[in-house]
Amino acid sequence: MTLPSTDAKLNLHAVCRLPTTWGEFQLHGFIDDDTGREHVALTMGHIADGAPVLTRVHSECLTGDGFFSRRCDCGPQLAAGMQAIAAEGRGVLLYLRQEGRGIGLFNKIRAYALQDQGADTVDANRMLGLPDDMREYTMVHTMLGLLGVSTVRLITNNPAKIEALRRLGIIVSERIALHVGRNTDNARYLDTKMRRMGHLADQHLESDPAVAPL
Ligand SMILES: [Zn+2]
Numbered sequence: 001m002t003l004p005s006t007d008a009k010l011n012l013h014a015v016c017r018l019p020t021t022w023g024e025f026q027l028h029g030f031i032d033d034d035t036g037r038e039h040v041a042l043t044m045g046h047i048a049d050g051a052p053v054l055t056r057v058h059s060e061c062l063t064g065d066g067f068f069s070r071r072c073d074c075g076p077q078l079a080a081g082m083q084a085i086a087a088e089g090r091g092v093l094l095y096l097r098q099e100g101r102g103i104g105l106f107n108k109i110r111a112y113a114l115q116d117q118g119a120d121t122v123d124a125n126r127m128l129g130l131p132d133d134m135r136e137y138t139m140v141h142t143m144l145g146l147l148g149v150s151t152v153r154l155i156t157n158n159p160a161k162i163e164a165l166r167r168l169g170i171i172v173s174e175r176i177a178l179h180v181g182r183n184t185d186n187a188r189y190l191d192t193k194m195r196r197m198g199h200l201a202d203q204h205l206e207s208d209p210a211v212a213p214l
Pocket residue numbers: 061063064065072073074075
């Protein structure tokens with residue numbers, strides 16, 4: 001099945017129901033014809049009515065999203081994003097296939113190995129000759145357009161993501177902070193994201209009671 005598209009480079013190919021722990025979403029499958037990557041969107045409710053839409057733009061993290069890794073906060077952030085959308089009964093979660101902040105799974109494993117020897121997340125990437133963050137968001141504009149969404153209330157702690165979306169012409173009407181998933185194994189990583197990558201930390205909703213306060 002191929003549905004109508006407004007962009008030749010990225011097309012919506014299929015839609016199905018996806019019942020989850022937190023409610024029933026619609027799962028939309030997209031293919032980027034330039035990269036061959038398969039991106040997906042989870043949606044709930046009537047999102048194409050013009051009102052701002054609660055939105056999470058989540059980049060793939062196999063270890064965090066699929067293997068319950070405590071090295072990062074991706075898994076809890078994914079779950080919290082889906083829960084927030086389900087609680088409102090309306091929203092979009094875009095799941096972008098750019099693993100390891102875009103460096104790919106194998107490079108991420110190599111970077112983790114360097115971190116095991118003491119490097120932080122930024123230095124590990126640099127030791128591998130890789131940028132700190134290779135993610136890009138041009139597909140977001142097309143995906144949201146195909147879903148009928150132009151204005152988002154964005155769930156993120158990352159100002160660079162807000163700027164990237166605004167540069168694409170997406171209206172970000174509100175930022176919704178999301179601080180979940182801090183634990184004893186990822187505290188240093190999360191601190192590095194704040195200290196060296198500009199991530200915001202205006203509140204801490206600790207999800208792991210074993211963690212000592214900052
Ligand atoms: Zn992760």
